[in-house]
Each structure stands twice: as structure tokens, then as C-alpha cells.
Amino acid sequence: MTYDKAWFxxxxxxxxxxxVRTRFAPSPTGYMHVGGLRTALYAYLVAKKSxxxxxxxxxxxxQSRFVEGATEIIKETLNGAGLKYDEGPDIGGPAAPYxxxxxxxxxxxxxxxxxxxxxxxxxxxxxxxxxxxDESGDGEGGNFQLETDPCRNLPFAGSKSRIDAGEPxxxxxxxxxxxxxxxxxxxxxxxxxxxxxxxxMVLLKRDGMPTYNFANVIDDHLMGITHVMRGSEYISSAPxxxxxxxxxxxxxxxxxxxxxxxxxxxxxLSKRQGDPTYDDLLSQGYLPDAVLNYVALLGWSxxxxxxxxxxxxxxxxxxVSGISKSPxxxxxxxxxxxxxxxxxxxxxxxxxxxxxxxIRKSVKSGGISTAAIAQILQAxxxxxxxxxxxxxxxxxxxxxxxxxxxxKKSKTDESIxxxxxxxxxxxxxxxxxxxxxxxxxxxxxxxxxxxVKNATLMWPVRIAISGKAVTPGGAVEICWILGKNxxxxxxxxxxxxxx
RNA sequence: GGCCCGUUGGUCAAGUGGUUAAGACGGCGGCCUCUCACGCCGCAAACAGGAGUUCGACUCUCCUACGGGUCACCA
Numbered sequence: 001m002t003y004d005k006a007w008f009x010x011x012x013x014x015x016x017x018x019x020v021r022t023r024f025a026p027s028p029t030g031y032m033h034v035g036g037l038r039t040a041l042y043a044y045l046v047a048k049k050s051x052x053x054x055x056x057x058x059x060x061x062x063q064s065r066f067v068e069g070a071t072e073i074i075k076e077t078l079n080g081a082g083l084k085y086d087e088g089p090d091i092g093g094p095a096a097p098y099x100x101x102x103x104x105x106x107x108x109x110x111x112x113x114x115x116x117x118x119x120x121x122x123x124x125x126x127x128x129x130x131x132x133x134d135e136s137g138d139g140e141g142g143n144f145q146l147e148t149d150p151c152r153n154l155p156f157a158g159s160k161s162r163i164d165a166g167e168p169x170x171x172x173x174x175x176x177x178x179x180x181x182x183x184x185x186x187x188x189x190x191x192x193x194x195x196x197x198x199x200x201m202v203l204l205k206r207d208g209m210p211t212y213n214f215a216n217v218i219d220d221h222l223m224g225i226t227h228v229m230r231g232s233e234y235i236s237s238a239p240x241x242x243x244x245x246x247x248x249x250x251x252x253x254x255x256x257x258x259x260x261x262x263x264x265x266x267x268x269l270s271k272r273q274g275d276p277t278y279d280d281l282l283s284q285g286y287l288p289d290a291v292l293n294y295v296a297l298l299g300w301s302x303x304x305x306x307x308x309x310x311x312x313x314x315x316x317x318x319x320v321s322g323i324s325k326s327p328x329x330x331x332x333x334x335x336x337x338x339x340x341x342x343x344x345x346x347x348x349x350x351x352x353x354x355x356x357x358x359i360r361k362s363v364k365s366g367g368i369s370t371a372a373i374a375q376i377l378q379a380x381x382x383x384x385x386x387x388x389x390x391x392x393x394x395x396x397x398x399x400x401x402x403x404x405x406x407x408k409k410s411k412t413d414e415s416i417x418x419x420x421x422x423x424x425x426x427x428x429x430x431x432x433x434x435x436x437x438x439x440x441x442x443x444x445x446x447x448x449x450x451x452v453k454n455a456t457l458m459w460p461v462r463i464a465i466s467g468k469a470v471t472p473g474g475a476v477e478i479c480w481i482l483g484k485n486x487x488x489x490x491x492x493x494x495x496x497x498x499x
Numbered sequence: 500g501g502c503c504c505g506u507u508g509g510u511c512a513a514g515u516g517g518u519u520a521a522g523a524c525g526g527c528g529g530c531c532u533c534u535c536a537c538g539c540c541g542c543a544a545a546c547a548g549g550a551g552u553u554c555g556a557c558u559c560u561c562c563u564a565c566g567g568g569u570c571a572c573c574a
Contacts, residue, residue: 027574062573127572144572170572188504197502197570205572212574236503236569259505265566294511297523301512305522324512326505327567334511334524344537380536390535410533443533458533466534474533 007109016094016224020052023225024078024085025216027059028070032077032278034330035231035261035269038295042258043229044083045318052226056088057219058099061209071099077278080288082311087223095223100215107210110218110248111171111203115156119247120203122159122169123151127206146175146200171204173240181239185255187323188232193239201240213237217244220253229256232327256320259299260327269330285358285384286335290342294335298328308341336382344379351378358387363394372481376473393466394481397490400467402497410455417460418498423450424461425491428479436480443476464494 024040026032047054056078058071071089078085087093097103114120125144146152151159152174163169175198182192203214210218220228235257245252260268269275276284281291293309301324302309302317309317343351352374359370359377373391381387392398405417412420427446431438447457462475465487471478479487 025574029574059574065573123572172572191503193502199570202572207572209572211572216574231568232504233568233574260567262567268567297511299511303513305513307511307523324505328512329510331510331524337524340537376536379538407534440533447533454533456533462534468534470535472535474535476533 004109008113011106011222014095015222016053020047020050020226021055021224022047022052022227022229023055023057023220023223024083025057025059025219025230026074027062027065027212028067028074029065030067030070030073031271031280032073033269033271034276034278034281034291034295037077037081037278037292038261038298039229039231039258040078040083041081041292041296041314042256042300042318042323043227044085045314046227046229046256046320048315049318053086054083055093055095055223055225056085056098057223058089058101059212059215060099060101061205061212061215063101063207063209073279080282081292082289100210100219103215103219104209106222107215107218108204108208111210111214114173114203114244114247115159115171117247118156118174119243120171120173121152121154121156121200122163123149123172123200123202124159124162124167124169125149125151127170144200149200152200168206170202170206172200172202173244175200175240175243181242183235183238183242183255184252185235185238185257186227186320187257187259188235188325191235191238193236195239195243198240198243201237213240214244217241221245221248221250225253227254227256229258232257232259232325256323258323259325261295261298262327262329264329268327275330281335285386286339287342287354290339291335293342294338298330299324308338340382343381343383346378348375348378354384355387358384359391361388362392365395367483368394368481372477373472376477376481380472390472393468393471397465397493398467400463404463404467404469405460405494405498407455407459410459411453412456412459414498416456417463418495420450420452420457420460421464421491421495421498424457425488425495428484428491429488431484434480434484436476439479440476460494461491465490 022043024043026036026040044054046052056074058074060066075088075090085091087095087098089098092098111120115122123144127144159169176195179195180192181195181198182190184190201213202211204210238255238257242252263269263273263275267273271277278291282288289310292311296309296314297307300318301322303322346354352371355374355377356370359373363370363373373394377387377390381390402414406413423446424443427442428439431442443457443461444454447454450457458475462471462478463469465475465478465482482490
């Protein structure tokens with residue numbers, strides 16, 4: 001491949017210009033980290049806040065990591081979370097293609113351009129496959145030694161002929177040995193690094209594919225990205241990116257580096273350690289909006305006291321200055337809280353829709369209205385997945401101990417309960433209309449007539465019809481949902497048990 | 500280990516030299532009440548440590564400790 005000035009000029013001319021452009025650039029691993037979702041959200045907010053463009057780019061330069069269907073998961077996540085991208089693999093755009101493997105032929109010319117400029121070089125050193133084998137410490141994957149590397153100062157022309165002869169090579173950046181590089185980051189401020197500690201990172205791999213770091217710089221530039229957000233694991237690479245931009249003579253984008261999300265003080269959130277991914281959370285019955293809202297607040301604070309934000313409200317208040325440098329620990333308890341807030345805020349019909357499949361996991365009987373059950377559930381669950389266990393008594397009365405009828409606060413014991421059940425059975429049996437109002441009125445007036453507090457009557461009835469000490473909803477609602485026949489039959493069984 | 504970054508209650512966090520150091524989750528107690536939940540009221544709980552600078556430090560500087568990140572032909 002030869003250096004062609006016109007080709008580069010053409011590439012430059014195609015770069016989209018004007019306005020803020022941000023990108024979410026995940027690698028297709030087959031799942032979405034909550035940290036990734038947060039990065040995507042921030043990138044979206046930064047772009048949309050100023051009417052700019054939000055771009056999805058797939059970073060699949062590691063062919064060995066290809067996961068079937070992984071890009072679909074990413075697209076679905078973004079769409080499901082409401083983070084609509086303006087340009088991306090499936091919808092195209094001015095900087096297409098948006099999948100790095102489809103851009104592979106773009107990277108080599110740029111790497112070679114750097115070689116010609118003397119900012120990079122061909123390296124023919126043997127390399128050892130890097131595999132997990134030895135973990136910590138000084139294993140070293142490869143025999144590259146910057147200080148003694150024979151390729152670093154190879155004359156350009158000589159290298160060329162070796163390549164033409166078919167010798168395998170990589171292209172490495174030639175990091176300066178003196179001076180310092182200062183990176184300016186909107187979150188971390190100015191960070192200066194001594195160039196001598198920088199290594200000659202590989203730009204183009206032996207297979208001709210670019211490394212993540214190189215592809216990132218090329219694509220961010222070619223796609224006209226103005227604000228680059230990424231996790232703090234990349235901050236130590238930032239000086240190398242700057243050096244690359246400088247070598248090309250390109251403008252350096254604004255960096256917005258966000259800190260990590262931790263599982264606890266010493267470990268970051270990781271799927272491998274069993275921490276839930278975004279997809280896991282959804283399948284556990286968390287609502288996308290709730291997760292998004294919670295995650296937004298991990299490492300970012302709007303400043304005020306409001307915590308519940310819709311996406312459009314976030315757009316109003318979001319500001320990079322509220323992003324924190326220190327890592328945040330992911331707290332499921334707090335997510336639970338957000339989720340229950342969101343569940344309670346749902347229109348009842350919508351909640352019924354979402355709850356239905358979970359209710360059906362334990363309530364198979366067709367005669368029972370899942371909408372009615374949903375009604376008593378809405379204020380009582382943190383996540384959808386805790387529904388089945390709460391409503392398992394509707395289908396059939398569970399086995400229970402008569403000891404459940406003893407409840408001090410309600411002033412009942414087994415013998416009082418038996419009396420109450422008999423009275424309730426008669427009163428309910430006489431009822432014509434079976435509505436929650438009629439049931440309610442019947443039982444309340446019965447308690448009054450008997451001269452007992454409501455609880456003394458309600459407790460045994462609820463126990464008899466549910467067989468559980470704790471139920472969603474009270475005696476009245478459960479009677480109503482169960483229907484007259486089933487209610488009377490369960491109360492009868494209760495009386496028999498106490499007999 | 501080198502380099503970089505961080506450190507306010509258990510957790511998320513506000514705070515930007517002078518505050519009774521917010522608020523939320525969780526915890527605890529209470530109210531409401533036909534159980535539970537919701538809702539409401541209240542309580543406990545924090546500036547990592549040490550030197551400076553200053554009339555005055557959570558806020559500025561330095562050191563220490565602890566934690567994290569990074570040092571791949573992975574991203």
C-alpha cells in the first residue's frame with residue numbers, strides 16, 4: 001500500500017463537522033455492563049444537551065472475541081433505554097461504516113503515514129501469545145523491550161523491503177523519550193505524564209487489524225467526535241492518544257473520563273464475579289428507566305435534592321461538572337428503591353401488563369383476575385421478580401398451622417378465630433353483591449355488631465383464605481379476588497381446622 | 500514495584516475558608532392500619548491521619564495511610 005496524499009485529503013473532507021458529536025463505542029461482548037450504560041447515557045446527554053449528534057460505533061477489532069448477536073444486544077439496550085443514536089451500524093450516517101471490522105482497510109494507511117512521519121515504526125520482533133497463564137506480576141507477554149528493540153530505529157526504506165518480502169510485522173508508535181505530555185480532561189483536569197514512561201504501543205496488529213487504542217483515535221477523528229467519554233481505566237493511555245493526534249496534526253477532542261463503578265471498595269463491578277449486567281437486571285424485573293436513573297446518579301450529582309429524573313429531565317440538569325472523580329459502589333438496595341418508585345409511578349394498567357407474566361408464574365387458575373392482583377401488588381414490590389412468591393396462595397390454599405390464628409395485636413386466638421370465621425361465613429354467605437365495597441361494609445359492620453375491633457375479625461378471615469401470615473392486600477381484597485365460592489370454602493376449611 | 504487518580508455517615512452524595520456538615524438508600528423507633536406494603540413523623544450515623552498556610556479549615560499546601568487504575572499484537 002502506498003501513501004496517497006489525495007486519499008488522505010479525501011478522508012479529511014468527509015469528516016462530519018459542526019456541533020457536538022459524541023459516541024458510544026462498546027465492544028460486542030454479548031452483554032451490557034451497567035457502567036457501559038452509564039457511559040452511553042452521559043455521551044448521549046452531552047450530545048443532546050447541545051443539540052449535537054450521538055453515535056454508536058462497534059469496536060470489534062478483536063476477531064477472536066466475536067460474539068454472535070452481540071451488536072443486537074447493544075442496539076436493543078440503547079433503544080430500550082431511550083438513548084436514540086443518530087448514526088450507527090444499522091442506520092448508517094455520514095461517517096459510515098460504524099463497525100470497525102468494516103473499516104479495517106482505513107487503519108493501515110494511517111499507521112503507515114505515521115511511519116513515514118517518523119512517529120511510528122515497523123516492528124518485526126517475535127511475539128508470544130498472551131494468554132491468562134501467569135496473572136499478576138511480571139510475566140510480560142512478548143519479548144519486546146523498548147530500550148533495546150532493534151526495530152525502533154530501523155530505516156524506513158529497509159523496513160519497507162522486508163514487508164514487501166512478506167515478513168510479518170506490527171506497527172508501533174514511537175513514543176518520545178523526553179519531555180512530558182499534559183492531558184486535559186473535563187473531569188480529571190490537567191494530568192501531566194513524563195513521556196519516558198510511555199511505551200511504544202502497538203498500533204497495527206500482526207493480523208492487520210488496529211488495536212483498540214489506535215482505532216479509537218482514527219475513528220474518533222474520522223467521525224468528527226468532539227467529546228470522548230470513557231472509563232477511567234483509559235486515563236493512563238490518554239497521553240499516548242494525544243501524541244498520536246499531535247503526530248497527525250489533528251485537533252484533540254475534549255476528554256470526559258468517568259470513574260469506575262465498583263461492587264465494593266476493592267473490586268469493580270464484573271460479570272465474572274457474578275455481578276449483574278444490565279440485561280440481568282432487566283430479566284430480574286427491574287425497569288429500564290429505573291436502572292438508567294439509578295446509574296446516572298452513580299458518579300454524577302445534579303446538585304439539588306431531586307433524585308428521580310426522567311431522561312428529558314436529566315437533559316435539563318445534566319452537567320459535566322457534576323461528574324465525580326472517585327469510584328462509586330453499586331448498591332442493589334438503592335436500585336431497589338428506585339425501581340419501586342418507578343413501579344409505583346406506573347399507570348395501573350401498565351403495571352398490570354408488566355406484572356401479568358410474573359403473576360401467571362404462580363397463579364394459573366383462569367378464574368382469577370391478574371389485573372385485580374396487580375392492583376394490590378403495585379405498592380408492594382421492589383421488582384417484578386418478587387411477585388410470584390407473594391401471590392402463590394391464590395391458586396390453592398397452602399398448608400398452614402392453626403397457630404397462625406393466634407395474633408396478640410389483633411386480639412385473636414384459635415377459639416376467638418373460630419367464632420369470627422363462623423360469623424364471617426354467615427355474613428359473607430348472605431351477600432348478594434360480591435364487590436370489595438360490599439365485602440368491606442359487611443365485615444366492618446359485623447365487627448361492630450360483635451363489638452370487636454376490626455382486626456379481631458379481619459385477621460382470622462385473612463388467615464383462613466390465604467394460609468399466610470403476610471399477604472399483599474388485606475382480607476377484603478383477597479376475598480374479593482378469590483370470589484364468593486372459594487372464599488366461603490376456605491373459611492369453611494378454617495373452621496374445620498379449628499374444630 | 501513505577502506512574503496516575505481518589506478518600507465526607509454502611510452506601511450514593513451536597514458542600515467550594517466562617518454551615519447546627521444537606522438530602523437519599525439502608526438501619527432503628529413511632530404514627531396510620533384488617534397482616535404486609537404505601538404514606539407520614541422522628542432518631543442514630545461522616546469530613547482517613549499528621550503537619551503546615553490562615554483570625555479561621557471538610558474546603559488551600561505537603562507528608563503518611565488506605566483504596567483504585569494502568570503498565571497486552573484485550574478492549
